[in-house]
Amino acid sequence: MMPDLGKYADAVLSSYALSLLMLVLLVALSLWRGRKVRAEMEKTEARVSRNG
């Protein structure tokens, strides 16, 4: 299944590995921060409305 990349295998595979790693990290960090901020906002809203 794996195509024969010949003498350029290192170049092609490292390009894919680094690019996909950066894309996955970008999406994961965005989702992680998004969830954290949303939870923090709900907590702050609840506290502020409780304290009037």
Add this chain to the structure above:
Amino acid sequence: MSIAAKANTIWQYANPKKFLATSERVLPFFWTSAAICLVVGLVWGFFFTPDDFRQGSTVKIIYLHVPSALMAINCWLMMLVTSLVWLVRRHHVSALAARAAAPIGVVMTLIALITGAIWGQPMWGTWWAWDPRLTSFLILFLFYLGYIALWEAIEDPDTAADLTSVLCLVGSVFAILSRYAVNFWNQGLHQGASVMRAGAVTGTDTTEKVSNVFFYPLFLCIIGFVLLFIALVLYRTGTEIRARRIRALLARERAGA
């Protein structure tokens, strides 16, 4: 619908609540379609396209290099538009959208620079050259870092939005330059446009262009990168809106204490 009515339809998204409600409704579509396009495009390109007769298997790098480079430039142009909206109309959502887009632009520029260097080494015999397109791309990357640093460095969000918007206007020169540098200067290693050229796609110009066997999966990857960018910008802008709401609530709490 008249132009004025259409404009009013757009400006309703300057309301953070309306923006959040709409983006939450459309985000599943963008995440899903981005994932489908990227997986199909990359698998097609990597496994089911032949080697190029000159570049060998390194041609497979095109499916990451070209879409990321396109998004690196277009992300800055999107930031330019939203920065102008902030400067002219003072809509906070537009300033926050520009802030949310910058880290995406950094990653796209970095992917373009790294894959370009890895591709360049076997083809040109060097990882890097001070070629007009490469150099303007490096400067664009530095502008992205400076833009993010400026947002972080200034405490007052409105002042930060003002100053980063001005920086964005200045950096736009390099965003445009990185796209058209090869047309302005003939020296340099980087080739001219061979993908996103209307004449090349329709066949009305005879200059060398990317063969259709590579173009179709590449086009799918470009669509995937665009959809991923939209999904990320919408999601991250929502996060920035919520972070701003937390700051406002805390300020109100302190004032009431």
